[in-house]
Amino acid sequence: MNEQVTYTISELANEFDVSTRTIRYYEEVGFLHPGRKGDSNQRIYTRKDRGRLKLILRGKRFGFSLKEINEMINLYEVDPDQKEQLKKAIEYGDKRVAELDEMIEELKLIKKEILDFREKFMLILEDTQ
Amino acid sequence: MNEQVTYTISELANEFDVSTRTIRYYEEVGFLHPGRKGDSNQRIYTRKDRGRLKLILRGKRFGFSLKEINEMINLYEVDPDQKEQLKKAIEYGDKRVAELDEMIEELKLIKKEILDFREKFMLILEDTQ
DNA sequence: ATTGACTTTTACGTAAACGTAAAGTATAGT
């Protein structure tokens, strides 16, 4: 029943293409809390830890601040028994979704702009042949 | 014919909600090149400068580094007579578009995840009423 | 048993992106 899938720090570092220092840094600032392997004191990362790291890196990729990333992660770790917490999480999530919609639209605009340029450039190139 | 719409540094700072230092910094690192007002040596920003600043800030919002933003802006300012430059711009643009597609897809996934959580939370809340 | 490849902690270093303070200049209003 207990699958016990774990990872070493360098396994995660390789998988996500970041340095071990980076992963330790996220622990330093309180975003990760891996367990330790008794004797050698090695960090062991569970699948949950791995998921958290993934979230952190994903957030970073979109320019979210550490504070925002932390709030987003908290959204995924709400206690289902705390009704107030659930309500707040929904509220927070709705804000986030609205922001995501805006970002998606903006990215589409940037894409369209680039493609428009592309077309213009292509025409110029074809004309001068 | 010449509309001559110009802006002072604080006008732009207010409009985009950044500090004047930030705008001067972008000049310092070569992203902006405003003209000067003869006697007082004041910076004057044209609409083109304003557009550039807008691009810079938009890029920043998505976590692009200033270096990347600079490359994207260069895409918008290619000399149409330089065929090689055009080809390189197209190539670069295509890379960018691929990245944008990835980002859009990822953002949609994040959105979906949040909405899935939302539904789960709503069900819990309704059940306990 | 020693080499190599990992890991650990401690700690100083660094680049990016500004913040902030000092000291001076220009201009408009009273």
Add this chain to the structure above:
DNA sequence: ACTATACTTTACGTTTACGTAAAAGTCAAT
């Protein structure tokens, strides 16, 4: 003429997010 406001340059300070090096421990393999 004085004051307020906005601008200028110079330059040191600060935060974030790690990089990097040193010294030591663990583990498997030769």
